[in-house]
Amino acid sequence: MAWMKVCEALRAQPGQKVVIKGWIRTRRDSKADGGLSFLQVHDGTCQDPIQVVARSDLPNYASEVARVTTGCAVEAEGTLVASQGQGQAVEVAASVVRVVGWVDDPDTYPVPQKRHTFEYLREVAHLRMRTNTFGAVARVRHTLACAIHRFFDQRGFFYIHTPIITASDCEGAGQMFRVSTLDMLNPPRTPEGGVDFSQDFFGREAHLTVSGQLNVETYCCALSRVYTFGPTFRAENSNTSRHLAEFWMIEPEIAFADLAADADLAEEMLKYLLDDLLTRRADDMAFFDQRIEKGLIERLKHIVGSSFRRLPYTEAIGILERAQASGDAHFEFPVRWGLDLQSEHERYLTEQHFKQPVVLVNYPKQIKAFYMRLHAPGTDGAPGDTVAAMDVLVPGIGEIIGGSQREERLDVLDRRIEEMGLKKEDYWWYRDLRKYGTVPHAGFGLGFERLIQFCTGMQNIRDVIPFPRAPKQAEF
RNA sequence: UCCCCGAUAGCUCAACGGUAGAGCGAGCGGCUGUUAACCGCUAGGUUCAAGGUUCGAAUCCUUGUCGGGGAGCCA
Numbered sequence: 001m002a003w004m005k006v007c008e009a010l011r012a013q014p015g016q017k018v019v020i021k022g023w024i025r026t027r028r029d030s031k032a033d034g035g036l037s038f039l040q041v042h043d044g045t046c047q048d049p050i051q052v053v054a055r056s057d058l059p060n061y062a063s064e065v066a067r068v069t070t071g072c073a074v075e076a077e078g079t080l081v082a083s084q085g086q087g088q089a090v091e092v093a094a095s096v097v098r099v100v101g102w103v104d105d106p107d108t109y110p111v112p113q114k115r116h117t118f119e120y121l122r123e124v125a126h127l128r129m130r131t132n133t134f135g136a137v138a139r140v141r142h143t144l145a146c147a148i149h150r151f152f153d154q155r156g157f158f159y160i161h162t163p164i165i166t167a168s169d170c171e172g173a174g175q176m177f178r179v180s181t182l183d184m185l186n187p188p189r190t191p192e193g194g195v196d197f198s199q200d201f202f203g204r205e206a207h208l209t210v211s212g213q214l215n216v217e218t219y220c221c222a223l224s225r226v227y228t229f230g231p232t233f234r235a236e237n238s239n240t241s242r243h244l245a246e247f248w249m250i251e252p253e254i255a256f257a258d259l260a261a262d263a264d265l266a267e268e269m270l271k272y273l274l275d276d277l278l279t280r281r282a283d284d285m286a287f288f289d290q291r292i293e294k295g296l297i298e299r300l301k302h303i304v305g306s307s308f309r310r311l312p313y314t315e316a317i318g319i320l321e322r323a324q325a326s327g328d329a330h331f332e333f334p335v336r337w338g339l340d341l342q343s344e345h346e347r348y349l350t351e352q353h354f355k356q357p358v359v360l361v362n363y364p365k366q367i368k369a370f371y372m373r374l375h376a377p378g379t380d381g382a383p384g385d386t387v388a389a390m391d392v393l394v395p396g397i398g399e400i401i402g403g404s405q406r407e408e409r410l411d412v413l414d415r416r417i418e419e420m421g422l423k424k425e426d427y428w429w430y431r432d433l434r435k436y437g438t439v440p441h442a443g444f445g446l447g448f449e450r451l452i453q454f455c456t457g458m459q460n461i462r463d464v465i466p467f468p469r470a471p472k473q474a475e476f
Numbered sequence: 477u478c479c480c481c482g483a484u485a486g487c488u489c490a491a492c493g494g495u496a497g498a499g500c501g502a503g504c505g506g507c508u509g510u511u512a513a514c515c516g517c518u519a520g521g522u523u524c525a526a527g528g529u530u531c532g533a534a535u536c537c538u539u540g541u542c543g544g545g546g547a548g549c550c551a
Binding site: 026030031032033051053083085107109115117119122174175211232236239241244247248250342399400450451472 | 487502506508510519541546547551
């Protein structure tokens with residue numbers, strides 16, 4: 001008899017013998033026909049469980065079958081038959097039901113068949129994937145990850161494994177987690193009294209990476225089209241529904257390319273991913289559409305079908321100022337050229353003004369990183385210097401992608417490093433790329449969890465990663 | 477880190493200075509080819525912690541811890 005995944009059995013022709021293995025979602029009993037039990041069994045392979053019908057003439061019916069509860073692990077052998085009831089096309093008429101693992105005490109089982117809040121389920125993260133929502137999130141996460149690799153592979157990109165540990169403190173994206181084997185209670189000291197990191201494992205200070213970008217640029221300047229997809233760590237004390245201390249990021253980098261090509265790549269990729277997800281995980285997406293965010297599928301389809309608006313920062317400031325002046329919008333924070341846009345401004349642009357994803361480009365240089373390419377003065381009619389940066393803003397999430405064309409001119413790069421008060425020596429290998437066959441190149445970072453939020457409608461980022469790490473949160 | 481809100485049964489919440497309750501879940505029973513099942517019964521509480529006010533505190537005050545929403549930082 002063939003062991004069938006539930007997803008296969010639900011689509012199979014009636015009449016064949018099958019074995020189903022999984023966990024009980026619910027049991028319903030009936031005294032009709034001499035007594036029978038309906039077992040909803042799921043194995044995580046798809047959104048729907050399969051119904052196993054167990055009759056009272058099974059030898060272990062009274063002793064076991066009639067006593068199984070939500071969460072029990074079972075194996076069922078039987079015949080796949082057309083269902084007599086409503087709600088499912090096929091079901092398993094069981095000849096054997098074996099209880100593989102009991103639930104010790106149903107009264108204390110943390111995820112019985114009832115509604116749970118996501119906040120509660122976070123406290124039982126080792127069991128929450130047994131619920132329909134978190135099972136769906138896990139499958140969507142997998143499907144998106146595969147689609148990302150497929151998207152890049154089909155376009156000739158190479159997947160580069162950039163390091164998790166970095167000994168350079170020059171990545172410049174905020175607080176980092178230290179990596180050390182020193183005795184924290186009694187570290188070796190320098191004559192000045194500081195910690196002597198020369199005696200540490202790497203012979204210098206080391207941290208977890210906050211971005212693979214600088215490393216992947218080196219491969220870009222040799223293999224032309226590359227990307228990273230790995231974990232990233234930020235030690236910021238961020239307590240929001242959009243931030244994690246450990247998250248996954250996709251960072252493509254393309255050579256012989258400018259910001260326009262970068263934005264085109266970002267748009268093409270997002271559309272590919274949405275379209276692929278809607279096709280491959282139609283069951284889970286229907287679930288999210290129905291139970292998590294009404295209209296989700298229409299929203300995603302609309303994005304796949306429309307082109308993203310490109311909008312220079314300087315023009316965005318004009319739009320925001322006019323919206324404020326006309327009373328269309330009331331902003332808490334000031335709108336002025338040279339200031340960074342606040343969440344409320346970004347949300348206004350993407351959610352109210354354009355009602356579609358917006359690619360904001362060409363920001364003032366003073367609010368962006370040193371490695372972003374400096375524009376010629378007066379680009380977009382801007383009153384100050386701008387750089388070739390872009391943020392992709394989407395309704396509901398805000399910034400989902402941040403990217404830029406990189407500064408490939410060594411003299412300009414050096415000037416920027418100095419302006420920002422950084423040390424050229426720290427960037428010696430990064431600067432070498434500009435000395436030896438430098439080339440215009442660009443790239444961006446896509447937050448994987450934010451992508452999943454965007455695709456599922458899940459409100460809190462801690463619910464789209466298996467075991468979230470955030471301030472004061474590292475259980476499991 | 478800042479602002480606001482919250483913490484009471486396994487879960488979600490009520491009780492608004494005077495005897496701690498309901499729904500869901502769980503257990504038992506009834507009914508039904510059932511499927512958000514339905515009907516009945518039962519069990520279930522150091523009201524987050526520590527202090528304070530009061531004759532009396534789940535309720536008021538202080539501090540802390542944890543959680544949620546928003547902001548900043550960003551992806």
